Amino acid sequence: MTRSAKPPSARLPRGPHRGRKPAGRFADPADAGPLRLYGLHTVEAAFRNPARRRHRLYATENALRRLTERDIAPDVPVEILPPRKLDQMVGRDAVHQGVVLEADPLPAYGxxxxxxxxxxxxxxxxxxxxxxxxxxxxxxxxxxxxxxxxxxxxxxxxxxxxxxxxxxxxxxxxxxxxxxxxxxxxxxxxxxxxxxxxxxxxxxxxxxxxxxxxxxxxxxxxxxxxxxxxxxxxxxxxxxxxxxxxxxxxxxxxxxxxxxxxxxxxxxxxxxx
Structure with a gap:
């Protein structure tokens, strides 16, 4: 099941990314490929960071609700999956907390x-x-x-x-x-x-x-x-x-x-x- 995306949260991360375009050089996705980030805090921070290029969110109903309660409105397609499917994506030992985000690596800063x-x-x-x-x-x-x-x-x-x-x-x-x-x-x-x-x-x-x-x-x-x-x-x-x-x-x-x-x-x- 895929839900239509809402506008992204207006809240920005603390630190060097607040209020301006990232100065770094973006990594080439063709070289590194998208990452699968998981865990509520990790995914929440990735959505708050304008320097993070995001592609797709996989989440359980409960985890998506928890992200919404944290003022995260996903700006990418969202696919609702059961926990066992997420286990298959990132491994059973990964503590994904019901969320997996496909995203590009961050800019390469110097x-x-x-x-x-x-x-x-x-x-x-x-x-x-x-x-x-x-x-x-x-x-x-x-x-x-x-x-x-x-x-x-x-x-x-x-x-x-x-x-x-x-x-x-x-x-x-x-x-x-x-x-x-x-x-x-x-x-x-x-x-x-x-x-x-x-x-x-x-x-x-x-x-x-x-x-x-x-x-x-x-x-x-x-x-x-x-x-x-x-x-x-x-x-x-x-x-x-x-x-x-x-x-x-x-x-x-x-x-x-x-x-x-x-x-x-x-x-x-x-x-x-």
Missing amino acids: AEDLSRARMVLALDQVTDPHNVGAILRSAVALGADAVVTTERHAPEEGPVLAKSASGALDMIRHVRVKNMARFVGEMRAAGFRAVALDSAGPARLEDTELGDRVLLVLGSEGKGVRQGVREACDALARLDMPGEIASLNVSNAAVLSLYIVRQALFRGTATGS
Whole structure:
């Protein structure tokens, strides 16, 4: 059963997409093909994001009603399906919550799209989509302007990453770069102070000079930030843990470091600001 589409919701996402056309270059659907995004928060955020090209919504009656209650009026054809049919589309282990949206990948953003940013988080070869999804959520919650990952040794935009991000993928710019060290250099040239987290950093992050625009670089668990990327940064800093466990996983480290940087930037406590 297919329902006629209603006009899209007037509400727009928080963050960089609000009120203007997306500046990024759209991925070619012929290359990547449409994605199947699932989960209520993920699909809701995709409908609120004007940069997301949507094609078709598959939903149960109950899930469609829940989207409507959240002020989502689908602007694409809607096909009502039973849960078992949705299971077949995305897999029985996928927690789809009764909704699957076919949509194109998001625009491919680059350093040139971050000219107005103040706080950017870069992940150097963090490969677990669940970790990256959790980091995207934290980045949105703490007001970061973008999350940067490498094109290789990082999760592709896809249903697992999108579901793990619980909507955050459509609320923040996700920049993918070929060479992280080169990207760090470009951001420094644009006026950012680049700080890499390292357990052997000479100073705590709280005591590190940050300036008024910060690129925070985190590495993968185990390897950390690669040497070439560390060398491209202005400073190394550490997170000191007062308890018996001295280290955090990368998603928790991202939360804490973003909070510290945000406090410094937006309360005027950054050294040298």
